[in-house]
Amino acid sequence: MKLIFVSGGVISGLGKGITASSIGRLLESRGITVSAIKVDPYLNVDAGTMNPYEHGEVFVLDDGGEVDLDLGNYERFMDLHLTRDHNITTGKVYGTVIENERHGRYLGKTVQIIPHITDEIKRRITSVARDSGADVVIVELGGTVGDMESMPFLEAARQLGRDLGREENVMFVHTTLVPIMGSVGEEKTKPTQHSVKELMGMGIRPDIIVCRCSEPLGDSARAKIAMFCDVPTDAVISTPDARSIYEVPFTLERQGVADYIIDRMKLRPMTSGRDMSFWEEFVNRVVNPEREIEVALVGKYTSLADSYLSHLEAFTHAGAARRCKVRVRFVDSDDVLADPAGTLSGVSGIIVPGGFGTRGTEGMVAAARYARENGVPFLGVCLGFQIATIEICRDVLGLRDATSTEFDPDTPDPVICLMGEQEAVKDMGATMRLGAQTVSLSAGSRASELYGKDTVSERHRHRYEVNPDYIERLESAGWRFTGRSECGTRMEIGELDGHPFFMASQFHPEFLSRPGRPSPLHQGLVDAAMKYSE
Ligand code: GLN
Numbered sequence: 001m002k003l004i005f006v007s008g009g010v011i012s013g014l015g016k017g018i019t020a021s022s023i024g025r026l027l028e029s030r031g032i033t034v035s036a037i038k039v040d041p042y043l044n045v046d047a048g049t050m051n052p053y054e055h056g057e058v059f060v061l062d063d064g065g066e067v068d069l070d071l072g073n074y075e076r077f078m079d080l081h082l083t084r085d086h087n088i089t090t091g092k093v094y095g096t097v098i099e100n101e102r103h104g105r106y107l108g109k110t111v112q113i114i115p116h117i118t119d120e121i122k123r124r125i126t127s128v129a130r131d132s133g134a135d136v137v138i139v140e141l142g143g144t145v146g147d148m149e150s151m152p153f154l155e156a157a158r159q160l161g162r163d164l165g166r167e168e169n170v171m172f173v174h175t176t177l178v179p180i181m182g183s184v185g186e187e188k189t190k191p192t193q194h195s196v197k198e199l200m201g202m203g204i205r206p207d208i209i210v211c212r213c214s215e216p217l218g219d220s221a222r223a224k225i226a227m228f229c230d231v232p233t234d235a236v237i238s239t240p241d242a243r244s245i246y247e248v249p250f251t252l253e254r255q256g257v258a259d260y261i262i263d264r265m266k267l268r269p270m271t272s273g274r275d276m277s278f279w280e281e282f283v284n285r286v287v288n289p290e291r292e293i294e295v296a297l298v299g300k301y302t303s304l305a306d307s308y309l310s311h312l313e314a315f316t317h318a319g320a321a322r323r324c325k326v327r328v329r330f331v332d333s334d335d336v337l338a339d340p341a342g343t344l345s346g347v348s349g350i351i352v353p354g355g356f357g358t359r360g361t362e363g364m365v366a367a368a369r370y371a372r373e374n375g376v377p378f379l380g381v382c383l384g385f386q387i388a389t390i391e392i393c394r395d396v397l398g399l400r401d402a403t404s405t406e407f408d409p410d411t412p413d414p415v416i417c418l419m420g421e422q423e424a425v426k427d428m429g430a431t432m433r434l435g436a437q438t439v440s441l442s443a444g445s446r447a448s449e450l451y452g453k454d455t456v457s458e459r460h461r462h463r464y465e466v467n468p469d470y471i472e473r474l475e476s477a478g479w480r481f482t483g484r485s486e487c488g489t490r491m492e493i494g495e496l497d498g499h500p501f502f503m504a505s506q507f508h509p510e511f512l513s514r515p516g517r518p519s520p521l522h523q524g525l526v527d528a529a530m531k532y533s534e
Contacts, residue, residue, distance in 0.1 A: 009195025
């Protein structure tokens with residue numbers, strides 16, 4: 001078992017997840033199999049209960065795990081399908097230990113952070129690593145070294161180094177910040193030195209130090225960090241600001257990171273790896289677009305771009321396929337309500353993504369109406385699908401008060417309603433319908449054309465659905481349900497007759513979008529938007 005721990009120092013938001021993902025991508029390119037784990041030192045058991053403003057979007061996995069958005073980066077960079085066990089939280093760890101204690105499994109011992117919590121952390125990491133069967137597992141430690149919350153995880157990581165062998169089997173990559181100060185632009189290495197000292201105080205000597213800096217690191221700063229942090233100079237890596245996150249694997253490759261790791265861990269590279277030429281072509285298309293369009297994203301968490309990270313990535317993937325840069329204009333749905341034409345003027349497409357709760361939903365309805373009436377390409381996802389259905393119900397069928405029972409439990413026209421509880425339980429064991437589910441597409445529909453097949457698997461996260469009592473009327477109004485659940489009872493995709501592109505899905509296509517394999521629905525929107533902009 002070989003583990004690479006990736007920690008962070010100085011500040012959060014250094015792109016640890018991208019560093020971890022990029023290392024994985026490079027190892028894969030040598031034919032080494034890789035998996036990844038994210039450790040989040042918070043007490044929430046999973047990200048499902050968290051507002052996107054806390055840590056960005058909640059990413060959803062095939063198995064229905066609601067996890068940190070970094071797992072999305074791992075899946076996109078390394079082309080993996082992860083499970084909920086790949087996101088280890090303090091909440092999960094304590095939950096298990098407390099349950100064990102209640103069952104008397106500690107045989108009368110005093111239950112403590114060390115060894116019981118640290119043992120449970122080690123058990124979780126090693127069992128995921130074993131089950132994955134990967135040659136190397138990258139374990140990203142969330143938070144910043146020095147945080148109280150992270151300490152049990154760092155201690156567990158240190159112990160794993162001892163247990164598995166620090167020589168070949170466990171490496172530590174520490175990411176830090178090198179700020180540039182003053183008019184002469186001097187690179188400051190002191191914060192890096194301090195955070196490495198902090199790490200060493202926990203008994204961990206880093207093997208590689210990845211320095212985030214706005215500019216490439218100069219030789220003297222590199223030498224200084226190597227000297228004072230006690231690593232070889234070629235283990236000090238510089239990751240300057242990149243044009244695209246997808247460029248970072250090349251930044252690391254140029255500095256020999258993958259070879260350094262392979263050498264240290266005595267890995268056996270193979271020539272049959274997923275070579276980087278496809279990635280290179282993809283990055284080239286991302287950073288050298290031939291044209292540009294703008295799409296409005298209408299939501300209620302628009303002041304934090306990370307709330308919609310997977311949509312942004314899906315647009316990058318779909319845009320790259322056409323050598324087109326997709327600029328995303330974040331528009332607060334309340335602003336759309338006040339002035340649809342003003343806030344949406346000049347965009348070539350509109351997306352209404354997922355969300356929960358009543359706030360902002362009327363503005364989303366206004367955005368859907370604007371798109372429908374003005375022939376602007378539109379994509380609704382999850383909540384956006386429900387919003388589009390409500391809009392059509394109100395304005396085309398004339399049911400003025402139609403809405404979702406999520407927003408008004410007493411509405412006379414509950415066109416969106418809670419899923420049949422029984423069925424929801426059958427689906428996922430909970431009232432929230434989560435994870436990968438099969439969707440059947442109608443022959444000859446735009447949906448089946450975009451997907452190029454007639455059954456697809458997509459990820460879900462919803463509690464409400466289209467009320468079966470309204471399906472016939474909606475379809476007669478031109479809102480045709482061309483994607484349905486396998487049993488046929490649950491509406492999954494709507495497409496509007498007589499509009500250049502007005503589509504929506506109950507599932508989240510953004511979670512399976514990958515470089516070179518864009519989400520078909522985002523591709524559909526981008527293509528229609530490109531046409532519209534002409
Ligand atoms: N709030 C809606 C529901 O629960 C939509 C959920 C979502 O957009 N993820 O069905």
